[in-house]
Amino acid sequence: MGSHFVMYIAKMQDNSRSAPPPVDVERFIFVVDGAVTLTNGSDNSHSLVVDSFAYLPPNFQHSIDSDTPATLVVFERRHSYLGNHVPELTIGSTDKQQLLETPGEIFQLRKLLPTSMAYDFNIHIMDFQPGEFLNVKEVHYNQHGLLLLEGQGIYRLGDSWHPVQAGDAIWMAPFVPQWYAALGKSRTRYLLYKDVNRNPL
Incomplete structure (x- = not known):
């Protein structure tokens, strides 16, 4: 049937920044090593360390920045809209x-x-x-x-x-x-x- 999502490891280097996903694509990131900063369109920022995660809804303006090397596992998929149900930014940590x-x-x-x-x-x-x-x-x-x-x-x-x-x-x-x-x-x-x-x- 084929996969309808993308899973990849992102190796961020010193002073690096993510690009946005395509239109209508949602993104989930999980920090495997190091630390990154998530900034959204309103300039709110969140520090994400090992075992922290963030879900970014489709078309949500954001960037992921790393001052030092960090490793993320990233999932992306084209969001399947359902009526008036709208996903929201979700940030947390495993523990x-x-x-x-x-x-x-x-x-x-x-x-x-x-x-x-x-x-x-x-x-x-x-x-x-x-x-x-x-x-x-x-x-x-x-x-x-x-x-x-x-x-x-x-x-x-x-x-x-x-x-x-x-x-x-x-x-x-x-x-x-x-x-x-x-x-x-x-x-x-x-x-x-x-x-x-x-x-x-």
């Missing part, structure tokens, strides 16, 4: 997001964006202790873009098994069976894009 219940599972889950109909995707942070794993093999219509932030493990996609470690990225197409187990001696944390609230057809 400020509440842990959500995961019935039947043992991993820890945080959602970084509101779950209201205005948003056509969400970003999840999922934590696994060594030896923990998904209790079910998942199959669903959602697309995923995943970046392993910490630790190591093994990911199953279809009938293939992939050893993964911090820094590895995965794209998961709709309806591809998927499963994960954390290996090693330290926590696994990964960041996961998931399209939501829209009919996939």
Whole structure:
């Protein structure tokens, strides 16, 4: 079916500034290393450090500036408008997001964006202790873009098994069976894009 979002790593250098996304394209940034400053059209600025994030609605004037080297993971997609539902600028950090219940599972889950109909995707942070794993093999219509932030493990996609470690990225197409187990001696944390609230057809 192909991907309908873009996921990339942005390596910002000394005194660098982002360009705007195309018209009607929304943007999500997550700071992996270093620090950046987000400035919007009204000259309000926000400092974003490691594990901080920002969602920029489509056609929202902004720039991302870095005085020193920084690494961001960036998601962009053409926003799927739905009636009068309008997404808003959202800024936060992982440690400020509440842990959500995961019935039947043992991993820890945080959602970084509101779950209201205005948003056509969400970003999840999922934590696994060594030896923990998904209790079910998942199959669903959602697309995923995943970046392993910490630790190591093994990911199953279809009938293939992939050893993964911090820094590895995965794209998961709709309806591809998927499963994960954390290996090693330290926590696994990964960041996961998931399209939501829209009919996939």
